[in-house]
Amino acid sequence: MKIPVEQITQSPKEVKFSERIEKLNSLFAKEKYRDFQFPPMLDGTLVYYRSGQELFFHGAFGGKFEGYCSRCLTDYSFKVEKEFDLVLVPSPSRSERRIEELKREELGLSYYSTDMIELAPLIEEQVLLALPTRPLCREDCQGLCGGCGANLNNEECACNPIAASDSRMAIFRTLKVNR
Numbered sequence: 611m612k613i614p615v616e617q618i619t620q621s622p623k624e625v626k627f628s629e630r631i632e633k634l635n636s637l638f639a640k641e642k643y644r645d646f647q648f649p650p651m652l653d654g655t656l657v658y659y660r661s662g663q664e665l666f667f668h669g670a671f672g673g674k675f676e677g678y679c680s681r682c683l684t685d686y687s688f689k690v691e692k693e694f695d696l697v698l699v700p701s702p703s704r705s706e707r708r709i710e711e712l713k714r715e716e717l718g719l720s721y722y723s724t725d726m727i728e729l730a731p732l733i734e735e736q737v738l739l740a741l742p743t744r745p746l747c748r749e750d751c752q753g754l755c756g757g758c759g760a761n762l763n764n765e766e767c768a769c770n771p772i773a774a775s776d777s778r779m780a781i782f783r784t785l786k787v788n789r
């Protein structure tokens with residue numbers, strides 16, 4: 611969706627949006643394996659208004675994404691619900707830029723430089739922010755046995771008991787290092 615800046619007024623407007631977020635899949639496809647996979651479209655609502663030159667957005671979206679668990683290497687799906695607030699300020703001219711950049715860091719502002727606000731990149735950014743740092747099918751996922759490869763969430767380890775406890779310790783140590 612594109613919103614012409616001139617149509618953003620002081621009185622808030624609410625719209626429903628449906629944005630294509632497929633591009634995020636190609637972002638993650640560059641990695642060795644995909645941590646996350648996204649549906650083609652994401653639905654949400656957006657309220658927008660202005661105060662002077664500053665544009666304010668309050669949005670919410672929800673969707674079902676796929677994850678690839680970093681411990682047991684299994685696909686799982688999870689729901690994301692997120693609300694976000696954004697302020698866009700006009701891109702400063704070159705002379706103002708240094709001061710503006712400092713201000714931007716403090717306030718977490720973003721710029722707009724065209725007379726059309728494109729929603730897709732803003733939504734994509736919010737989706738990335740909503741993702742967990744590591745994909746885990748569940749908080750207490752037991753992972754795979756380093757010895758026999760059994761998924762310890764739902765299988766008995768096939769290694770002998772001593773080797774099994776050793777390899778479990780090995781997984782534990784690796785997890786700690788990777789954190």
Ligand SMILES: [Zn+2]
Pocket residue numbers: 679680681682683684746747748751752753
């Ligand atoms: Zn898992």
Ligand SMILES: [Zn+2]
Pocket residue numbers: 755756757758759760767768769774777
């Ligand atoms: Zn085992």
